[in-house]
Amino acid sequence: MNYLAAFVMAIISYALIDNVVLSRFYGICSFIGVGNKVKSSLCMGAAVSFVIVMAAAICYPLYNFLLVPAGVAYLDTIAAILVIACLVMVVGLVMKKFLPSLYQSLGIYLPLITTNCAVLGVVSENIASNLDFGMAMANAVGTSLGFTLVIFLYACIRVRLEASATPKAFKGIPIALVVASLMAMAFMGLQGIGV
Amino acid sequence: MTILWSILILGGLGLVFGIGLVLFGVLFHVEEDERIKEVEKMLPNYNCGACGYAGCHQMAENLVSGNEPMVSKCKPGKKDKNFDPIIAYLSSHPDKDGTVHVPK
8 A cells, every 4th residue: 555655656746746848858859849739749648658658667677687687787778778769660650550640740759759868768767766666667657647748738838829929039939948948937836745 | 798798688689679670560561652662762861850851761752742842852862863863753653643743
């Protein structure tokens, strides 16, 4: 029971308090790039979530039962990148087959999940802070929930922003960055939750 | 010993993932216009992304479908080596319904 409570608390903490985009500043590229349409932002969130959770689930046994016993723990980063790249390829193949229009609309940002630092960040954080498998998964699930939530909110704001009168110099990305910073400040307020 | 292990582990991982990806590729195979492959061969194949697409394959797709009218968006491509053959190929190979998309 205690562990379950800790698990849920860890998810909330990773999703809201230590939000991956707004307080750790990981994964900004796809956040800015895809966060302009609500539908594609949700799909991007789903794709990134799948990659994060699977990468964390695969890298944990890979590190603890293969790299460490063999005495080559320093290979963690390159092994994680291998796993992530492979997962992204799988997501791309599946999406191309079943959701071709979505595949087109995500465009370059889909293969770019490979270099999305949110994914590698979760994996190497799990290794660096010596989390056990449950907590590693809590980190992965919380981070991906946080990413999806924030990119979705951001897309909703940006859709309304396009309809509003912004100064000409701020049209497009500049005002979007201002919005992102305001969101980051708003999320700072959640640090008072104190899990 | 460490060197041997690292070579074995990384090589083994690469092999396992490679085989897995091949299986996935066969399982989720999508039939494509065969001209895409030909155009892709004629691009430089650096996959640098300077054209704004995810790689040479996507650039080739858009050239063939006519969504991309500028073959010269490909930055590392040379006019006589890449662009001219692509233009010649696409003008002699129309779509199924007969439309010709010739990029510039």
